[in-house]
Amino acid sequence: NAGVTQTPKFQVLKTGQSMTLQCAQDMNHNSMYWYRQDPGMGLRLIYYSASEGTTDKGEVPNGYNVSRLNKREFSLRLESAAPSQTSVYFCASSARQGSGNSPLHFGNGTRLTVT
Amino acid sequence: LAKTTQPISMDSYEGQEVNITCSHNNIATNDYITWYQQFPSQGPRFIIQGYKTKVTNEVASLFIPADRKSSTLSLPRVSLSDTAVYYCLVGGTNAGKSTFGDGTTLTVKP
Numbered sequence A: 001n002a003g004v005t006q007t008p009k010f011q012v013l014k015t016g017q018s019m020t021l022q023c024a025q026d027m028n029h030n031s032m033y034w035y036r037q038d039p040g041m042g043l044r045l046i047y048y049s050a051s052e053g054t055t056d057k058g059e060v061p062n063g064y065n066v067s068r069l070n071k072r073e074f075s076l077r078l079e080s081a082a083p084s085q086t087s088v089y090f091c092a093s094s095a096r097q098g099s100g101n102s103p104l105h106f107g108n109g110t111r112l113t114v115t
Numbered sequence B: 001l002a003k004t005t006q007p008i009s010m011d012s013y014e015g016q017e018v019n020i021t022c023s024h025n026n027i028a029t030n031d032y033i034t035w036y037q038q039f040p041s042q043g044p045r046f047i048i049q050g051y052k053t054k055v056t057n058e059v060a061s062l063f064i065p066a067d068r069k070s071s072t073l074s075l076p077r078v079s080l081s082d083t084a085v086y087y088c089l090v091g092g093t094n095a096g097k098s099t100f101g102d103g104t105t106l107t108v109k110p
Helices: none
Strands: A004-007 A010-013 A019-025 A031-037 A043-049 A065-068 A074-078 A087-094 A110-114 B009-013 B018-023 B032-038 B045-050 B053-056 B061-064 B070-075 B084-091 B104-109
Touching (some): A004 A087, A010 A019, A019 A031, A019 A087, A019 A110, A043 A065, A043 A074, B009 B018, B018 B084, B045 B053, B045 B061, B045 B070, B070 B084
Parallel strands (some): A010 A110, B009 B104
Antiparallel strands (some): A004 A019, A019 A074, A031 A043, A065 A074, A087 A110, B018 B070, B032 B045, B053 B061
């Protein structure tokens, strides 16, 4: 039982390049989330998907797009990477939407550097 | 948004009890309080969750006063392996309405 799996673990991009971060969960959770974490800071919500077929913006959505491919998979796309997007990206899932009475389960992150 | 405030850092020694407090003055009626632990190069891991009064599990206790404007995570008899960053998160059923604070870095010394 792997929980939440993120790929790749590391990535270096040049400014302007695009890439997709992949996330899959095997806990049959309904809701999935993408966060970014900058050095010495907490996690900021980029986008979330309350259930299959829906996506919503979080606190910092600019420069990103998401796709809820099916109940298991939720991808994050950077269309034109910028140095400000250098960060560690975490995917999470929960049985129900929101953290209330439904804890978040996190992957181990993708470390992205944009030069 | 339910903004949270925590101390930036705390030091402790092995075997001591550690209490980390989180302030959340604008908590909403249906919000829960959840604490997570994060080690370097890993994602946060769920520790404990509560709504009011006291919750205890095998690793921690969570104390929530009647007004729910703060909460205290209590770690009994810490060890070196408890050195980590601890986050409190306040949120309900709307994922877009909850935010993580900047966390508390706990350092346990021998």
